[in-house]
Amino acid sequence: xxxxxIIDAKARAQAGCAxxxxxxxxxxxxxxxxxxxxxxxxxxNLQGSGDxxxxxxxxxxxxxxxxxxxxxxxxxxxxxxxxxxxxxxxKALQSxxxxxxxxxxxxxxxxxxxxxxxxxxxxxxxxxxxxxxxxQAYKVPDLKTSPKPKARRLAAINVAAADARAAKAAAQGxxxxxxxxxxxxxxxDLANLxxxxxxPTYMGNRALQLAKEFSSIKTKVLDESGIKALKMGAFLAxxxxxxxxxxxxxxxxxxxxxxxxxxxxxxxxxxxxxxxxSLKDPPAMDEMKFDMSGGAAVLGTVRAIAELKLPINxxxxxxxxxxxxxxxxxxxxxxxxxxxxxxxxxxxTDAEGRLVLCDAITYSRRYKPAAVIDVATLTGACIIALxxxxxxxxxxxxxxxxxxxxxxxxADDRAWRLPIGEEYVDQLxxxxxxxxxxxxREGGACTAASFLGKFAKDMAxxxxxxxxxxxxxxxxxxxxxxxxxxxxDFLVHRTKAS
Ligand code: BES
Ligand code: MN
Ligand code: ZN
Numbered sequence: 001x002x003x004x005x006i007i008d009a010k011a012r013a014q015a016g017c018a019x020x021x022x023x024x025x026x027x028x029x030x031x032x033x034x035x036x037x038x039x040x041x042x043x044x045n046l047q048g049s050g051d052x053x054x055x056x057x058x059x060x061x062x063x064x065x066x067x068x069x070x071x072x073x074x075x076x077x078x079x080x081x082x083x084x085x086x087x088x089x090x091k092a093l094q095s096x097x098x099x100x101x102x103x104x105x106x107x108x109x110x111x112x113x114x115x116x117x118x119x120x121x122x123x124x125x126x127x128x129x130x131x132x133x134x135x136q137a138y139k140v141p142d143l144k145t146s147p148k149p150k151a152r153r154l155a156a157i158n159v160a161a162a163d164a165r166a167a168k169a170a171a172q173g174x175x176x177x178x179x180x181x182x183x184x185x186x187x188x189d190l191a192n193l194x195x196x197x198x199x200p201t202y203m204g205n206r207a208l209q210l211a212k213e214f215s216s217i218k219t220k221v222l223d224e225s226g227i228k229a230l231k232m233g234a235f236l237a238x239x240x241x242x243x244x245x246x247x248x249x250x251x252x253x254x255x256x257x258x259x260x261x262x263x264x265x266x267x268x269x270x271x272x273x274x275x276x277x278s279l280k281d282p283p284a285m286d287e288m289k290f291d292m293s294g295g296a297a298v299l300g301t302v303r304a305i306a307e308l309k310l311p312i313n314x315x316x317x318x319x320x321x322x323x324x325x326x327x328x329x330x331x332x333x334x335x336x337x338x339x340x341x342x343x344x345x346x347x348x349t350d351a352e353g354r355l356v357l358c359d360a361i362t363y364s365r366r367y368k369p370a371a372v373i374d375v376a377t378l379t380g381a382c383i384i385a386l387x388x389x390x391x392x393x394x395x396x397x398x399x400x401x402x403x404x405x406x407x408x409x410x411a412d413d414r415a416w417r418l419p420i421g422e423e424y425v426d427q428l429x430x431x432x433x434x435x436x437x438x439x440x441r442e443g444g445a446c447t448a449a450s451f452l453g454k455f456a457k458d459m460a461x462x463x464x465x466x467x468x469x470x471x472x473x474x475x476x477x478x479x480x481x482x483x484x485x486x487x488x489d490f491l492v493h494r495t496k497a498s
Pocket of ligand 1: 291353381383
């Protein structure tokens with residue numbers, strides 16, 4: 001999908017479909033007012049007759065007589081002007097994208113970004129257009145054998161802006177939105193694929209492909225012997241019961257000078273989490289194919305920033321393996337030595353995420369990173385605490401937590417801060433090793449994060465628990481790609497601040 005920022009007057013002449021926002025109660029907004037004038041009060045009449053009341057998300061597609069500026073007109077309800085904020089703006093765009101895909105339009109001129117939205121400048125408004133339209137066009141990589149209907153693809157979106165200055169801002173926003181969209185698509189594809197396809201090896205190959213596609217990316221994939229050489233005892237314990245070989249995937253993006261400290265993004269890449277010997281209950285066990293969502297998201301983020309050519313350095317590190325029960329599987333009570341040297345008593349083999357992550361976090365030290373952010377579908381407890389709307393955010397560095405929180409708000413991919421620290425670490429006491437891998441049911445998301453914190457000492461570190469946000473259950477079952485939008489926004493913002 002191609003996005004282009006175009007100055008209002010020019011855009012309309014080229015549009016196969018003009019997409020125009022209308023407020024409730026006869027309040028037409030910027031673009032609709034012009035269209036209404038040109039079309040002899042068409043929109044005003046539709047509102048008067050009650051055929052289009054412009055409730056938020058309403059759509060009405062109208063064919064236009066030949067000779068009109070556009071061949072079709074798509075009206076989008078914006079609700080009341082007073083209630084029109086960033087959420088409503090996104091919803092309106094989603095309706096627009098849906099309506100356009102349904103009708104098989106191949107190109108459109110979108111006028112919605114011309115409406116003022118509280119706190120959102122033109123660049124951000126355009127960015128959301130690109131993000132929403134790309135996400136809407138996303139197709140799950142399914143393996144259904146029935147022939148797929150060949151819908152005409154929405155290929156070109158022109159985003160109208162009032163003048164040259166606004167168009168320039170819009171163009172910048174569109175680039176970011178499209179990059180987020182493509183990072184999201186990358187992450188969602190990996191997570192949606194079945195675990196017999198999306199194996200650690202497969203994830204490694206996709207990361208190697210990224211390096212082929214972008215000269216700014218270098219990928220290194222370590223196999224079991226490489227992981228052994230690093231003495232990643234905790235990571236190795238998780239993979240030891242599985243026939244599927246593990247991978248440590250290291251994806252380096254260079255956008256700044258070599259000596260600029262990178263941001264390390266560490267992802268949990270459990271391509272299937274059965275629980276191991278501490279086997280999970282059968283219901284919804286299939287959803288544990290999404291347990292590599294953190295790893296997929298950090299790779300998707302690297303893809304997005306490579307597209308944007310951001311002037312920073314970023315390293316994605318994914319610890320990828322399966323968690324399976326077998327005769328060779330790690331057992332409750334086994335004690336392992338992590339790469340950091342700390343010993344861990346594995347009391348529950350289903351708390352495997354922190355085991356692979358602790359070694360990956362230790363690995364990140366070699367980069368002397370400016371910040372380390374790990375992303376993981378780590379705990380069911382986080383879902384109980386926060387539901388499916390916001391990700392859990394824990395950090396040993398308040399400024400970093402603040403940056404991520406703000407990025408999440410801007411990107412509509414929010415995180416909520418949860419506590420970590422001594423009290424929670426106390427819950428992880430072991431009589432036989434330095435630390436146990438579980439600390440009871442109470443505050444399960446916080447003890448898990450506090451476990452990781454023990455391996456992130458003296459680094460600026462944050463943890464994102466995306467167990468509730470990385471995928472949807474039910475009819476809409478599938479990956480959301482979160483937190484790619486938050487991470488990309490965070491990195492974009494960092495380059496601005498410095
Ligand atoms: N991958 C799961 C966390 C999870 C559970 C994500 C449900 C999404 C939905 C993780 O590996 C896990 O099993 N965590 C355990 C930890 C417990 C044994 C301390 C959990 O949350 O139950
Ligand atoms: Mn588990
Ligand atoms: Zn897991």
